Amino acid sequence: MTEPSGGSGRPRRPVVVPAVALVLVTALGITALTGGLNEAPDAPPQLGKGSVLDQGLYSTRFVESRVRTERAQTQFDEDKRFVEMVFEVTNRGDGTTLVGVPPAEGKGAFATTFAGSLVKISPKFPSDAGPSAFALAKGGESGQLHPGIKTTVIVRYELKEGQKPPEKITMDVGSFEYAAGFNDPTERWTMVSQDAGESIVPEVKAQVTLPVQEEAAA
Template identity: 35%
Template structure:
């Protein structure tokens, strides 16, 4: 049985390719093999502002507001503490209920002015508190096809200044079919991080000089963690809510 893409998944139509296009592609391939072409430059993320709507594949996200306020509103924290909250309107475009916490991976990085607050480098920081809001109460799920308010809430330390703006990275999900199981699911688009210069090699010590056995070949190498492909960056001015 063939799985049908849910709402938001684009169908690909078959395309007739003229012979001229095929020959041109072959010529490009030969030129590239001979070193005549360079790799195409990476497309930079689209730069957007308040009110922007981004189609992320699995969800469609409107970036509505960034506000500093107490945790009393929407029961999103302690009334005596301050929180930086990012307010979104999210439509789940899949055909099943998903967790509001999915927005944690859909928005992989958040910066307050020049400081990255997500992901945080501080030990013990579990990230923002994320909830969907309905009738002024927090919930944990996003129903299919229903535009829902979602809030990412970051606790602020006493004395922390109010940032002027936040910048949010938006990732993209694609409708993916598993090669082995043939099942379909939404998968975040990833890429390898930029290449870094290889460290200088040091001579391998020999048993005669150290009295120990040198490292054996064939040991597993550390894996490079892939990064989310950022399709858009959204800047939101930060306001302060006193009531």
């Protein structure tokens, strides 16, 4: 007996599409509709000892990081040891600004001081270690940076007795722009910042790492 025309009469097998492929196709379709894949933000430039950074309001050279001992002035005092970060800073604005101090992590979005632009310093030091900051001026230390003058600035943390200093210091450094405020049309220097949900945080212009130079033996 001959078979009916049109084939062997056996049922055709269904085509099976793997679930992973379906998920991938769906995801790509959604991505295309929403404007493509989101790119990860670029990492800030990595700088080192001797680098110069244009911070807008300041031009800054990262000179070095070192350990320094201040000898006791009287028999009632004690020697003090510090980890110091040394900068050469030029105030590029029209008026005198303050040296300031590094802010608490995640803060400082509205600072205009130089040290206020050091938005994160690693490793983290204990709260009783500082920081303190000052400019070297004729006749001693100063808290001011005058326009157009290259000034040495020291930012430092005190080491406890017997404490070993870190091998390196890494700083997230912000920058400034001359622009009008959100609710004030007056143009002024402000920290370049970004919205981080419920708060405003400084943008990191560069990340600078300095090896900590041990103090020479006396």
